[in-house]
Amino acid sequence: MGILIDICDIYKIYNPGESEVRALDGVSLRVEEGEFLAIIGHSGSGKSTLMNIMGCLDAPTSGEYLLGGEKVGSLSDDRLSIIRNRQIGFIFQNFNLIPSLSALENVELPLLYRGLRHDERRGLAEKALTRVGLSKRMGHRPCELSGGQQQRVAIARAIATRPPVILADEPTGNLDSKSGSDILQMLHEFNDDGRTIILITHDPSIAAAAKRVVRISDGRITEGGVA
Numbered sequence: 001m002g003i004l005i006d007i008c009d010i011y012k013i014y015n016p017g018e019s020e021v022r023a024l025d026g027v028s029l030r031v032e033e034g035e036f037l038a039i040i041g042h043s044g045s046g047k048s049t050l051m052n053i054m055g056c057l058d059a060p061t062s063g064e065y066l067l068g069g070e071k072v073g074s075l076s077d078d079r080l081s082i083i084r085n086r087q088i089g090f091i092f093q094n095f096n097l098i099p100s101l102s103a104l105e106n107v108e109l110p111l112l113y114r115g116l117r118h119d120e121r122r123g124l125a126e127k128a129l130t131r132v133g134l135s136k137r138m139g140h141r142p143c144e145l146s147g148g149q150q151q152r153v154a155i156a157r158a159i160a161t162r163p164p165v166i167l168a169d170e171p172t173g174n175l176d177s178k179s180g181s182d183i184l185q186m187l188h189e190f191n192d193d194g195r196t197i198i199l200i201t202h203d204p205s206i207a208a209a210a211k212r213v214v215r216i217s218d219g220r221i222t223e224g225g226v227a
Helices: 047-054 077-087 103-114 118-131 147-160 177-192
Strands: 003-014 021-032 036-040 062-067 088-092 165-169 196-201 212-217 220-223
Touching (some): 021 196, 036 177, 047 062, 088 147, 103 118, 118 147, 147 177, 165 177
């Protein structure tokens, strides 16, 4: 397997000068294709900032980030948008579902942005929702679903585009223990399918589900930074 993510000496600095805040302070990290990696740290450690940069949602102040051998820092906004849509599936703690849309429509949305035909995106969305056990809930809106079911919709949305990377930010944070365990099991199944899973968490028991753990504190990686 090759190196999928290669981060070299990344800094993210807010308010440069006397009152500067170093959210990331010289972070280097490599992630191989097909890894199941957890990044663990307390609130304010820099783990969410690192996730946003890995997910092409934010840019570092300095340093280099290669995704699949491509230098992310030199890409246009349009190209970054394409990468987010096609190469990265996002799972968030708060689900980030659109309340007015059904589960099926929420999952279809990123496929719509990709420009797929209606029948093609409908088929992919239905397949993804069936994969996460929601074949009988496709027409329900988020308010009609439990927290665990809403997270399953979010997971279906993340995998429907068949991305090689899944970034999961505290995916069990708002769930009961049974639902959380089910979500982690799904992530393992996706990893077994060959997807690279990057799990962001503050909880050591959740991080233990990963095959490799990276610890971050005060914007610096303190453990597990070398693949």
